[in-house]
Amino acid sequence: MMKKSEYDINKRFHLQIIESTISRMASNSFLIKGWSLTALGGLIALYVANQSKSWSYDLLLVCLGACILFWINDAYYLNLERCFRKLYASVASQTEEKIDFSMDHPCIKGGFRCALVQPVFLFSYGIILIIVLLMLYFLK
Template sequence: MKNGENKRLHIQMIENIINRMSSNSFLIKGWSLTILGGLITVYLANINKPMSYLILLLCLFFCLIFWISDTFYLREERCFRSLYEIVRKKDEENIDFSMNPIKSKETFLRCMFRPIFLMSYLPIFIIIILAIIIKFIH
C-alpha cells in the first residue's frame, strides 16, 4: 500500500502493547498498595502475638514480588517503545509487522532502581525491614 496504511497499522499494534504494559504496571501498583496495606493492618492487629513477624516477612516477600513485576512491565514497555521508534522511521515498503521487541540496553537491576521505584517500593521495603529488626530486638 502506498498510502502508509501498513505502517499505521503496525504502529497501532505496537501502541496497543505499550498501553497494555502501562495498564499492567498500574494494576500492579494498585494491588501492591491493597495487599501490603491489608497485611500491615493484620500485623498491627496481631503485633503482640509471638509469630507476628511472619506477617512482616510475608509483607517483605510481596513487596519484592510486586517490585520485580512492575520492573518487568516497565522494561518490556521500553523495549516496545524502541520497536515503535524503529517502525516509525521505516519506509512503507519495509514494514513486516514484526512484533519482536528490541532488547533494551538498560539491565533489569538498573530498571529496578529507577527513581519511580525508589520513591514507591524502596521506602516500603526499608520500613518493613526496620519493623522486622525491631521485632527481633524486642
C-alpha cells in the first residue's frame, strides 16, 4: 500500500504532464498565428507588387485558401487546449487513489465548431478573410 505522500506525488506529476501538454498546444497556436500573419502578409504584398501580371490574381486565391487552412489549424489547437484544460480540472478534483496517468481528454460540447468562431479568430482571420474576399471581388 502506498503512503499518502506518494499519492500526492503521483497527482502532482500527472498534473504537470497535463500542464506541459496545455503549454505545447498554446505555443503551437501562437506559432500558427505568427506564421499565418507572415505568410498571408507576404502573399498580399506579392500581389500588390505584381498586380499587372496575369498570375497575380491567383495569389489572392492562394491567400484565401491559406487563410482558411491557418484558421482551421489554429482552431484545432485551441480545441485541444480546451479539452486538456478540462482533463486538468478533472484530475485536480480526483482523489489520489484514482490517478491513472490517463491522457484521454473528455470531449467538449460544441468543441471544434465553437473554437472556430472565437472572437480572437474572428478579429484576426475573419478580417483577413474579408479583406481578401473584397480584393477578389473588386480587383478582378
